[in-house]
Amino acid sequence: MKDVILGIDIGGTNTKFGFIDRDGIILTQGELPTTEGETVHDFLRILYSEVQNKFKKIEDEAKVIGVGVGAPNGNFYTGTIENAPNLKWHGSVPLVELLQSYFKLPVYLTNDANAAAIGEMIYGGAKNMRNFVVVTLGTGLGSGIVVNGELVYGHDGNAGELGHTLVNVKGSGRVCGCGRRGCLETYVSATGIKRTVYKFLADYTDYSELRGVSFNDLTAEMITQAAKRGDKIAIDCFEYTGKVLGMKLADTVAHLSPEAIFLFGGLVRAEEFLFDPVRYHLEKNLLSIFKGKVKILPSGLGLNNTAVMGAAALAWKELERVPVA
Amino acid sequence: MKDVILGIDIGGTNTKFGFIDRDGIILTQGELPTTEGETVHDFLRILYSEVQNKFKKIEDEAKVIGVGVGAPNGNFYTGTIENAPNLKWHGSVPLVELLQSYFKLPVYLTNDANAAAIGEMIYGGAKNMRNFVVVTLGTGLGSGIVVNGELVYGHDGNAGELGHTLVNVKGSGRVCGCGRRGCLETYVSATGIKRTVYKFLADYTDYSELRGVSFNDLTAEMITQAAKRGDKIAIDCFEYTGKVLGMKLADTVAHLSPEAIFLFGGLVRAEEFLFDPVRYHLEKNLLSIFKGKVKILPSGLGLNNTAVMGAAALAWKELERVPVA
Structure with a gap:
C-alpha cells in the first residue's frame, strides 16, 4: 500500500481533485463544478461522493493519509475561506472543519498561490531552494513566498499579496477590483494584459488582429498567439x-x-x-548587490493539474513537519 | 558566574562594545574610533586589548560565551563585511574568522539593521512576535525582517534592503548613493529629510528657522526641534x-x-x-484585509546602546538555536 494525499483545488468555476503520491504521481483524479449544490454543505456532500467513487479505483493500492486544499482566500491559520469574491459561499466558511467531518483525516487549507509555491518546493523547480517566490498570473496576480524553507503566512495568514502592491504610489493608475487604484494586478495578469491591449489599440494606429475582438471575447491566449504570429500590438503589450x-x-x-x-x-x-x-527590467532596477543573482523561471510544475498538486504538496509538507509519535 | 555575550557595533565613526546578559543588562561597556589602526588587523588588535581591559572589571562574575557583531554590510552567511562604503577597510573583510582567532568563541555577524531586529525580538518590543519588521532611520534607511520567528537573510544574506525599494518606478526621483534614482532612503532617512527641507525651502516662501542653516550644518535633530517649536516647513517635511x-x-x-x-x-x-x-498613509494605502491590523511602533530598545544590544542578541539567538550536546 502506498501513502497518498487527496489534493483539492477549489476554483471559481471548477473544483478538481486527485490522489497524489510523494513523487507527484497522480493515481486518479476527478472534477466537478464548484457551483454544484445550494450551499457549501451540499457541495461538500457531492464532492465527498465523487471522491469516494474515484478512490474505489485505487483502494487496493493506496492509503489516504491527509487532505490538502487550495482555495481563493483560503487561510492556513484559521482553516476558513474568507469572503472569496469568486465563490458563491459568502462570509467565513470553516472548510477545514467541514472536510474533517467527512474524511476523518488531517486537512490543510491555503490559498491557490501559496499552494503553488509549496507545489514548486515539493514537486517542481524549487526542490533545493529555501528562498524563492512564486507569482501566479491568472485572472489576478497571486503570490506565494518561501523564506528559510517555510511559506510566509504573516501574522494573520494573509501575506503574499504582491498583486496589490502599488505600481503608482500617487493614488492614480488603473482601478482595481479591491477598490484602490494602481495595483500591480491591474497591469500584470490575464485581465491586466487585456486592459493594456485596449489601451494600446486606443493609443496607436498599428494594424493588429486584436482590433476585431471585443473586450469580453479577448483572452490572454489570443494575445499570446497574436504575439507569436508577430502582431506588434500584442508583442508591445507583453513588453x-x-x-x-x-x-x-x-x-x-x-x-x-x-x-x-x-x-x-x-x-x-x-x-x-x-x-x-x-x-531585463528586473535587472535594470536591482540594487547592484542583487544584480545577476535572481533567476526568473517558468514554474517547474508544468501547466496541467498544478493547483491540485500544490494542494497535495501542502499536506505532504505539513505531515512531514511533525513526525508521527 | 553569569553567562554574557560580547556585543560589538562597528559604525562608520565609532565602534562600541558591551558585555550583556540574557536579560539585556549591560555589565560594562567601551568605545573606540573605528578609524584606529592602519589595517583591519591593527584595529582588531586594539579592539581586543580594550575589550580585555574592560572585561577585567567583571571577570569574577561573568563568563563570555559568544560574540555578536553588527556592522555595515555584514553578511551573516559568509561572516564577511563586503565593500562597506562607510568603512576604510575595502573589499571583503573576513571579520568572523579574524575575531574567532582572538576570542576562541562562536562569533556571529550581521548588518546593523538585522541586529536591531534581533535586538527587538530578544530585548525589545517584539518579544512575543514572530512576524515583524524593523526600519532603522539613520544616514540611510536600513531594515531587518523577521518571518516565522527567524530573520530573513535571503538566499545570499542580503535581504532587507527596504531603503532601496523604489518610490518612483519610472527611473526618476532623487539620485541615490547606490547609483540609481528614486530609492526610498533618498526621501526617508536623516539625509532624506534634509533634502526635503531644502526642496521645501525652495518651493515655498514660509518663514522657517531652518533658512539660516547650511545644508552641511543641518541635522535631523535640528529639524525635529524646529517642528516641536511649530516651524511649518519642518512640520511639513516630517509630514x-x-x-x-x-x-x-x-x-x-x-x-x-x-x-x-x-x-x-x-x-x-x-x-x-x-x-x-x-x-495615516500606511492605512490609506493598505488592501482592506490588512487595514487596522499593523502596528507602527517606536523601537522598544530605546535610543541608547541599541546597536550593541542588537549585536549581542544575534549571538544569544544563534547560541540558543542549537542546544549544546
Whole structure:
C-alpha cells in the first residue's frame, strides 16, 4: 500500500481533485463544478461522493493519509475561506472543519498561490531552494513566498499579496477590483494584459488582429498567439506587462533576496515575449548587490493539474513537519 | 558566574562594545574610533586589548560565551563585511574568522539593521512576535525582517534592503548613493529629510528657522526641534517623509503581513510628527484585509546602546538555536 494525499483545488468555476503520491504521481483524479449544490454543505456532500467513487479505483493500492486544499482566500491559520469574491459561499466558511467531518483525516487549507509555491518546493523547480517566490498570473496576480524553507503566512495568514502592491504610489493608475487604484494586478495578469491591449489599440494606429475582438471575447491566449504570429500590438503589450512586473519585482528582491522567482499560469505560455522584458527590467532596477543573482523561471510544475498538486504538496509538507509519535 | 555575550557595533565613526546578559543588562561597556589602526588587523588588535581591559572589571562574575557583531554590510552567511562604503577597510573583510582567532568563541555577524531586529525580538518590543519588521532611520534607511520567528537573510544574506525599494518606478526621483534614482532612503532617512527641507525651502516662501542653516550644518535633530517649536516647513517635511514611508510600507505589508513595524533611530525623536503621517498613509494605502491590523511602533530598545544590544542578541539567538550536546 502506498501513502497518498487527496489534493483539492477549489476554483471559481471548477473544483478538481486527485490522489497524489510523494513523487507527484497522480493515481486518479476527478472534477466537478464548484457551483454544484445550494450551499457549501451540499457541495461538500457531492464532492465527498465523487471522491469516494474515484478512490474505489485505487483502494487496493493506496492509503489516504491527509487532505490538502487550495482555495481563493483560503487561510492556513484559521482553516476558513474568507469572503472569496469568486465563490458563491459568502462570509467565513470553516472548510477545514467541514472536510474533517467527512474524511476523518488531517486537512490543510491555503490559498491557490501559496499552494503553488509549496507545489514548486515539493514537486517542481524549487526542490533545493529555501528562498524563492512564486507569482501566479491568472485572472489576478497571486503570490506565494518561501523564506528559510517555510511559506510566509504573516501574522494573520494573509501575506503574499504582491498583486496589490502599488505600481503608482500617487493614488492614480488603473482601478482595481479591491477598490484602490494602481495595483500591480491591474497591469500584470490575464485581465491586466487585456486592459493594456485596449489601451494600446486606443493609443496607436498599428494594424493588429486584436482590433476585431471585443473586450469580453479577448483572452490572454489570443494575445499570446497574436504575439507569436508577430502582431506588434500584442508583442508591445507583453513588453509593457513584463516591464511593469520586472520593475515591481525589484522591490520584492530588495525585501527578500530570493534565489528565484517562478512565473506560473497561462500567461507563461507567451515564453520569451513575457520572460525577456521581465528579466531585463528586473535587472535594470536591482540594487547592484542583487544584480545577476535572481533567476526568473517558468514554474517547474508544468501547466496541467498544478493547483491540485500544490494542494497535495501542502499536506505532504505539513505531515512531514511533525513526525508521527 | 553569569553567562554574557560580547556585543560589538562597528559604525562608520565609532565602534562600541558591551558585555550583556540574557536579560539585556549591560555589565560594562567601551568605545573606540573605528578609524584606529592602519589595517583591519591593527584595529582588531586594539579592539581586543580594550575589550580585555574592560572585561577585567567583571571577570569574577561573568563568563563570555559568544560574540555578536553588527556592522555595515555584514553578511551573516559568509561572516564577511563586503565593500562597506562607510568603512576604510575595502573589499571583503573576513571579520568572523579574524575575531574567532582572538576570542576562541562562536562569533556571529550581521548588518546593523538585522541586529536591531534581533535586538527587538530578544530585548525589545517584539518579544512575543514572530512576524515583524524593523526600519532603522539613520544616514540611510536600513531594515531587518523577521518571518516565522527567524530573520530573513535571503538566499545570499542580503535581504532587507527596504531603503532601496523604489518610490518612483519610472527611473526618476532623487539620485541615490547606490547609483540609481528614486530609492526610498533618498526621501526617508536623516539625509532624506534634509533634502526635503531644502526642496521645501525652495518651493515655498514660509518663514522657517531652518533658512539660516547650511545644508552641511543641518541635522535631523535640528529639524525635529524646529517642528516641536511649530516651524511649518519642518512640520511639513516630517509630514512628507511620513507619507512616503507609509505609502511604501503598504507594499511591505502586502509581501509579509507583519504584526508590527518598528521605527528605530534618531528621526524617531520627532514622535507624532513622524508617526502620525506614517500611520495615516500606511492605512490609506493598505488592501482592506490588512487595514487596522499593523502596528507602527517606536523601537522598544530605546535610543541608547541599541546597536550593541542588537549585536549581542544575534549571538544569544544563534547560541540558543542549537542546544549544546
